[in-house]
Amino acid sequence: MTTFPREREGRGINLAVDPFGTDVEIIERAVNGRKIKLKWDWGKFKSTEGFPVDDNLINWVMDRNRRLMSAFYVLTSGFTS
Numbered sequence: 001m002t003t004f005p006r007e008r009e010g011r012g013i014n015l016a017v018d019p020f021g022t023d024v025e026i027i028e029r030a031v032n033g034r035k036i037k038l039k040w041d042w043g044k045f046k047s048t049e050g051f052p053v054d055d056n057l058i059n060w061v062m063d064r065n066r067r068l069m070s071a072f073y074v075l076t077s078g079f080t081s
Helices: 055-080
Strands: 002-006 011-015 024-031 034-041
């Protein structure tokens, strides 16, 4: 188990897998509406290509983008009228 320091609180964060080490982690995600489970080898990690992105994360990012675009529209339309 790896401990990373937290400067503000003076305590460490315990992680089951060292994300910069050579461990293999079993990852479970909901991708394209179905549950997947795969072994992710952090020792061979070079890029995020092939990493399963959970549907909830994609939906969250898309929702934030819509909200930002709406806020931008309101701000710019208020100044042009």
